[in-house]
Amino acid sequence: MIEKIYTFRGFHDFESRCRLRIFDTGDRTVVIATELEDNPGTTITNYADQLATQIIMEFNIKPDSLIWIEHYPARPDIGEQETYDLISFKWNGTRYIKPEWHHIKRSMLDKIIGDELPEEHYGTLH
Numbered sequence: 001m002i003e004k005i006y007t008f009r010g011f012h013d014f015e016s017r018c019r020l021r022i023f024d025t026g027d028r029t030v031v032i033a034t035e036l037e038d039n040p041g042t043t044i045t046n047y048a049d050q051l052a053t054q055i056i057m058e059f060n061i062k063p064d065s066l067i068w069i070e071h072y073p074a075r076p077d078i079g080e081q082e083t084y085d086l087i088s089f090k091w092n093g094t095r096y097i098k099p100e101w102h103h104i105k106r107s108m109l110d111k112i113i114g115d116e117l118p119e120e121h122y123g124t125l126h
Contacts, residue, residue, distance in 0.1 A: 005020075006055075008054060010047050011041075030112055031069065034073065037075070068087045069112070085102060
C-alpha cells in the first residue's frame with residue numbers, strides 16, 4: 001500500500017492537497033482519495049476526473065484497472081458523518097470523463113480492497 005499526502009494543482013492553478021492510499025489487489029488498483037480539512041484548494045469532488053487521470057499516469061496504473069474511492073472523514077463539529085463513494089468514469093483514450101458517484105458503506109470498501117482497512121487508517125491523517 002502507498003499512503004501519502006498528495007499535492008496537485010487544482011482549478012485556477014491553486015495548490016490543493018488530499019490523502020492518497022493506493023492498494024494493489026492483484027487484478028485491480030484501488031485508490032482512496034481523502035479530502036483533507038486543511039485543503040487550501042480544489043476539492044477532490046470537484047476535480048475527480050482530472051485527479052484520477054493524473055494519478056493513473058503518475059503511478060503507472062492501467063486505466064481499466066482503476067477503482068476510485070472518494071472519502072470524506074467525519075466532522076462532528078459541523079454534524080457531517082464519514083462518507084465513501086465509488087466513482088465510475090468513462091475512459092476516452094487519454095483521460096477520464098463523466099464521473100458518476102455511488103455511495104458505499106465502509107464494509108463494502110473492505111470487500112473492495114480484499115481486507116479490512118485498519119482502524120487507524122479511517123478518518124484524517126494525524
